[in-house]
Amino acid sequence: MIWLDTIVQGILLGGLYALFATGLSLVFGIMRLVNLAHGDMIVLAAYLILVLVMTLGLSPWIAVLIAAPVMFALGWLLQRVVLNRVLGPDILPPLLVTFGLSIAIQNALLEGFSADSRRIPNPELEGASMALGPINVGVMPMLTFASAIVVIVILNRVIYATPLGRSFRATSDDPVTAGLMGVEPMKVFAVATGLAMVVVTIAALYLGTRANFDPAIGPARLIYAFQAVIIGGLGSLWGTLAGGIIIGVAQTLGAAVNPEWQILSGHIAFLVVLLIRPRGLFPRAYD
Amino acid sequence: MLLQTNSLDAGYGRFRALFGIDIEVAAGECIAIIGANGAGKSTLMRSISGVLPNAPGMILHNGEPIGALSAAAILKRGIAMVPEGRKLFPSLSVEENLLIGGQKRRGSGAWSLQTIYDLFPILREKRALPGTSLSGGQQQMVAIGRALMSNPELLLCDEISLGLAPVVIRDIYAALPRIRETGAAVIVVEQDITQALRVADRVYCLMEGRVTLSGTPDTLTRDAIHDAYFGGHA
Numbered sequence: 178m179i180w181l182d183t184i185v186q187g188i189l190l191g192g193l194y195a196l197f198a199t200g201l202s203l204v205f206g207i208m209r210l211v212n213l214a215h216g217d218m219i220v221l222a223a224y225l226i227l228v229l230v231m232t233l234g235l236s237p238w239i240a241v242l243i244a245a246p247v248m249f250a251l252g253w254l255l256q257r258v259v260l261n262r263v264l265g266p267d268i269l270p271p272l273l274v275t276f277g278l279s280i281a282i283q284n285a286l287l288e289g290f291s292a293d294s295r296r297i298p299n300p301e302l303e304g305a306s307m308a309l310g311p312i313n314v315g316v317m318p319m320l321t322f323a324s325a326i327v328v329i330v331i332l333n334r335v336i337y338a339t340p341l342g343r344s345f346r347a348t349s350d351d352p353v354t355a356g357l358m359g360v361e362p363m364k365v366f367a368v369a370t371g372l373a374m375v376v377v378t379i380a381a382l383y384l385g386t387r388a389n390f391d392p393a394i395g396p397a398r399l400i401y402a403f404q405a406v407i408i409g410g411l412g413s414l415w416g417t418l419a420g421g422i423i424i425g426v427a428q429t430l431g432a433a434v435n436p437e438w439q440i441l442s443g444h445i446a447f448l449v450v451l452l453i454r455p456r457g458l459f460p461r462a463y464d
Numbered sequence: 465m466l467l468q469t470n471s472l473d474a475g476y477g478r479f480r481a482l483f484g485i486d487i488e489v490a491a492g493e494c495i496a497i498i499g500a501n502g503a504g505k506s507t508l509m510r511s512i513s514g515v516l517p518n519a520p521g522m523i524l525h526n527g528e529p530i531g532a533l534s535a536a537a538i539l540k541r542g543i544a545m546v547p548e549g550r551k552l553f554p555s556l557s558v559e560e561n562l563l564i565g566g567q568k569r570r571g572s573g574a575w576s577l578q579t580i581y582d583l584f585p586i587l588r589e590k591r592a593l594p595g596t597s598l599s600g601g602q603q604q605m606v607a608i609g610r611a612l613m614s615n616p617e618l619l620l621c622d623e624i625s626l627g628l629a630p631v632v633i634r635d636i637y638a639a640l641p642r643i644r645e646t647g648a649a650v651i652v653v654e655q656d657i658t659q660a661l662r663v664a665d666r667v668y669c670l671m672e673g674r675v676t677l678s679g680t681p682d683t684l685t686r687d688a689i690h691d692a693y694f695g696g697h698a
Contacts, residue, residue: 340563340564340567343556343560343563343564343567344564344567346553346555346556346560347553347555347556347564349555350553350554350555350556351551351553353515353535354547354551354553355553355564356514356515356534356535356536357513357514357515357535357539357544357545357547357611358536358539358564358565358567358568358610358614359536359539359540359567359568359614360536360564360567360568361534361536
């Protein structure tokens with residue numbers, strides 16, 4: 178029964194990693210931009226929620242509703258003012274700029290909030306659990322996983338059944354021809370990054386309520402997110418969820434054998450998948 | 465004048481492809497642009513459609529400078545392009561390819577999904593398939609329909625018969641009168657001179673980035689066209 182419990186915990190942890198990864202996957206799928214500051218944006222959003230909770234005395238569930246549009250605006254501005262200027266045939270400039278952004282965000286947070294680790298208070302649900310057949314699972318991990326599924330269903334709906342999503346896909350295929358259709362790629366990119374930041378805010382809520390965070394933990398979240406995206410196959414959000422689950426299960430299984438093996442096991446699972454399926458589990462048919 | 469180019473120079477980086485091009489298109493007119501490979505026909509289409517930016521005054525639409533506008537801004541002014549090589553979006557179905565063409569449509573006009581499907585009935589059957597899974601001729605129909613969905617007053621068709629079988633070319637050109645009935649002006653870029661002379665009100669011939677001949681099809685002799693196309697005897 179301990180193994181079943183471990184695997185369920187791993188699957189639910191995968192929901193958190195999928196939330197980390199979905200925004201990254203969306204942005205990469207549309208504009209081939211790898212945002213190296215993605216993990217730091219999650220931490221930034223977590224501090225934003227924390228500030229709203231501490232200063233206004235809000236419940237974190239209300240605070241996230243305020244933080245999400247703020248983060249959307251921040252993502253939109255970041256894309257319009259900075260990232261659109263560095264997109265081009267050369268992939269190096271956006272990598273350098275987002276790497277710099279990552280360092281800047283970490284240091285700004287360090288300056289503003291110190292290196293002390295913090296946690297978003299969530300008294301109602303902290304530690305709450307429910308029986309699921311023979312095992313007990315935490316309510317927060319369950320909510321995390323459910324949120325990942327809801328986010329992916331909504332994003333897929335936007336991408337495959339709305340004019341905005343049509344513009345996303347067309348721009349991703351061929352920005353020049355999309356321009357001939359009246360689509361302005363730079364505006365589309367800004368909306369996409371804004372949406373990614375909304376997902377980042379949801380991820381931040383669970384990151385910050387489930388465990389402690391400090392300004393330096395962003396890059397590790399980026400690596401888990403990146404691994405989930407690659408395992409799933411570029412461009413598939415359900416693939417990203419599968420990737421998150423694989424890393425989550427590998428980590429909890431590794432930890433069950435020896436607590437020191439948790440992180441290592443996730444990385445090994447990533448390498449094994451890459452060895453067997455170099456393009457990921459659900460790659461796009463063309464690229 | 466609906467569209468006018470004004471000593472249009474254009475090129476790619478340091479390479480110049482067009483030298484002082486002057487052409488005019490009146491409302492509702494059908495213009496053919498002929499010329500050999502590399503004559504600058506596609507560069508001219510890319511300049512007018514905004515894919516290749518120019519100095520503002522080099523291209524006038526209803527007398528207003530549009531040379532420096534983006535492709536999206538030019539589409540909103542009613543100039544739509546069927547690009548060379550069709551350029552359908554592989555991630556979009558046939559119907560989605562058509563719909564994205566109409567996403568920024570100007571008011572109400574003759575064209576809708578229904579009227580495009582009436583124009584090219586085969587597309588109705590294949591509407592759920594990925595655009596790029598169709599045959600070349602059918603893809604060309606999608607590309608034309610996609611441009612029409614914006615209800616353009618000027619339609620630019622770049623090499624729409626390139627690489628297609630003669631019978632398919634005939635089907636595609638059969639749509640041209642229906643398009644012109646809506647009042648739209650059309651510029652067709654063609655390497656097939658016979659086809660071009662059959663459909664056009666006026667013809668411009670380009671060679672090495674310059675207009676070497678222009679006139680109505682009945683006034684142009686075979687020899688004059690031959691010289692303008694391949695270079696003179698002198």
